[in-house]
Amino acid sequence: MSPYEVATLKKGLLILDALQQNDRLTLTEIMRAFDLNKSTTFRLLYTLEQMGYVKKEGLAYVATEKGGKQHVSVNPRQQWLSVPLLAQLSREIGETLCVGVLHQTQIVTTQIIEGIHGYAYCSQVGSQAPAHHSAYGKAILAFLDPNRQEAILRQIELRAQTKNTFDDLHLLKEHLKVIRQQGYALDDEEAQIGLRCIAAPLFYKGEVTAAVSIAAPTTRLTKQAIRTWSKKLVACCQQISQQLGK
Template identity: 50%
Template structure:
């Protein structure tokens, strides 16, 4: 070891590198990998956890958003360019429309146009939902470039918000492939019971930049309407994407 190296700091960084590559590891896993004793390893993990670089759950230790958090670049232009298209579709279908972007394991709502029904889903800008259960989140994840998608997928914990939420990593990957083939994503009571949501990706500069969604109660957005509504929603997302490209060139 170089005379300038600090051994404890080096070990802490080695743990971070290891968790970056392996997602989740137990205390024993980390001890065995480095051939360190239990006391030293625990102290290092405790310090990193206390400083919020790592977190502990039932499966072991993993990086927090402080280290591994991926943020989708947000283009504020998406929020205001999308309003006319959102307003038109919302008035035609009567349901609330949304724009969302990814922030780590969550999708964050950045724009809302309320529906015309007296009873509707109430949301506010800044609301967050787990990306793996949200149509907004899945529509973005499915259309990401593989190198961009992988860091986001590594963070997902697949917690269940309802009995319908995906909690299997491999099945979720296949689900994203199906979304990419269809061109739209559905939240079928995965975030909240009694509520369905359909979303489509928005592209800017050749990459998925956000997603647009329509949401409402199951009684007004039943599966029987998925084909019709998804067609309208994809036309809406394509319109927004086209306007973004035009604004980007001007």
């Protein structure tokens, strides 16, 4: 080690660099990677967290934007191609549509097409929620490559938001199989009591890239509406996906 190096600072920067290269790392993983004891690792992570360079999500740590975390990747072609078709569907059914992309274990809202009834669940662009709580999060998870899906599911903290949230990994996996078969996902008061959402995936070059969700109170998004609107939504998303591939 050079006499000019500060050992503690170097360790902290090495940890930060590792978090920039990985989606998330637990304290134990960081300890093993750098051969540090638990106390030292905790103090370094605590300092980085207090300075705003990392944050804790469940049992793992992730780099923040201040710490070099990249912004959520959004396909600009998807952004402008989807607007006319989604606006048309929103006018037809009168409800708010939200587009979301998966970032680590979170679903991030990237677009909102407001219906005549105003915003429902996805209140603003940039808002985040656990992927398994939402219809569009589950719609993306269901159509991921099996290996990537499994890797993400291992990281998800299955914390129940309501009594209807899936908090059992086996049941969630079976639910995702059903979603893949039927072509759309349903959030049946899993994120918020009194609110239902249906969502369908968007594809680019054969891979799921985002999902579109219709959110409405249960009084409007009835079982009959689910059957009708899900067909319209799937057809709309298929049309957008076809345009994306051109």
